[in-house]
Amino acid sequence: MSLRRRLVELSLLRLDIDRWAVIYLVMTVIYAALSPGVFLSPWKLAAVHAGIGLAVWFVPPWLRGRRHWAPRLLGEIYLPMLFPLFYAELEHLGLIFFAFEDSLDPALIALEEAIFGFQPALEWSRIWPWPWFHELMEFAYFSYYFLSLIFIGLIFRSRDLPADERWGAVRAYVRDLGATMLICYTLYSVLPAWGPKYFRAGYIEVDGWIFTRIMLHIHENGALLGAAFPSSHVAASFIPWWHVWQRFPRHRWWMTTIFVLLCMSTVYCRYHYVVDVAAGLGLAALVILLGHALGTSARDRLARPFRRARGYLEKKAPRSGDRGAS
Numbered sequence: 260m261s262l263r264r265r266l267v268e269l270s271l272l273r274l275d276i277d278r279w280a281v282i283y284l285v286m287t288v289i290y291a292a293l294s295p296g297v298f299l300s301p302w303k304l305a306a307v308h309a310g311i312g313l314a315v316w317f318v319p320p321w322l323r324g325r326r327h328w329a330p331r332l333l334g335e336i337y338l339p340m341l342f343p344l345f346y347a348e349l350e351h352l353g354l355i356f357f358a359f360e361d362s363l364d365p366a367l368i369a370l371e372e373a374i375f376g377f378q379p380a381l382e383w384s385r386i387w388p389w390p391w392f393h394e395l396m397e398f399a400y401f402s403y404y405f406l407s408l409i410f411i412g413l414i415f416r417s418r419d420l421p422a423d424e425r426w427g428a429v430r431a432y433v434r435d436l437g438a439t440m441l442i443c444y445t446l447y448s449v450l451p452a453w454g455p456k457y458f459r460a461g462y463i464e465v466d467g468w469i470f471t472r473i474m475l476h477i478h479e480n481g482a483l484l485g486a487a488f489p490s491s492h493v494a495a496s497f498i499p500w501w502h503v504w505q506r507f508p509r510h511r512w513w514m515t516t517i518f519v520l521l522c523m524s525t526v527y528c529r530y531h532y533v534v535d536v537a538a539g540l541g542l543a544a545l546v547i548l549l550g551h552a553l554g555t556s557a558r559d560r561l562a563r564p565f566r567r568a569r570g571y572l573e574k575k576a577p578r579s580g581d582r583g584a585s
Contacts, residue, residue: 272320353485399520451485489538497543
C-alpha cells in the first residue's frame, strides 16, 4: 500500500476532536512564547507538545481502523488520558495573562452576594455541620473520577444498544467530554479563579471519614489555584449524565441522583461558587448542542446534504402501485 493511500485512509478516520486537541497543544505553546519566563524550559514544552500533537494526528486514526476492540477503544478514548497533563500545565499557563494574586474571585464573590445576599459556599456548611452529610458530599465530588468509566461500561454491556451503534455512542461521548474539558482548560488560562476553598474561606470545618480523607489528600497534593470558573467538575459530569439519560433510561435515576449530589458538593465543600456551577452547566449544554449539530468529523457535515437530497428523492419517487394505476 502506498504512503499516499495510507495517509488518505488515516484522514478518513481522523475526527474533529483530534484537530481540536492539536489546536489546543499549539495554542498553549503560543501562550508560553508570550511569556517565556513562566516556564523553566519553554522549548522543552514546545518539543513535548509537538510530539504529542504528531501522535494525536496519526496514532488514534490508525487505532480506530484496527479490527480488535482493544486498540480501537484506545483510539476512541485516548483524549481523556491527556487531561492530567493539560491540568498540570495550567499551573504555569494561568500565570501568563495574570499575576498569581490577580483572579476573578472578588468579582465572582460580589456577583454571588448581589444575587443571594451572602456566599452559599461559606454559609451552607455552617448551617449543616453534619459529618455524615459532609462525607456524602465528598463521595459525590469524588464520583467525578469514575463516571466516564461507568458510561463506557454501560455501552459495551448494554443489550438494548445494537452492536453497530456502540462505537458511535463512544465517539459522541468523547467528543462532548473532550470539547468541554479543552474549553475549560482554555478559560482557566485567561480567566483564573481560585474558588472559595483557597481564596478566602479555607477548608470546610466539618469532619468526615473515608472520602473526606481521600479528597483532602487529592487537594493537598494535586490542587490547582485558578481552575474554578467554570466548574469542570460540573461541566464534565453533565456529559455522562446527559448521555446516560439519552441512551439508558433504566439508569437515569441513579445517575441523576449522583449528578445532583455532585453539583451540591461543589458548593457545600467550598470547591466552587454557585456561579461556577451555573457556568459549568451552561458550558456543557452548549457543547452538547453544538456537538450534535456538527457531528464528530467533517465527513458528517459533508454527508448531510447528500442524505437530505436522497431522502427528498425517495419521497418524490413514484411508487410501483402509483405507476400501475395511471
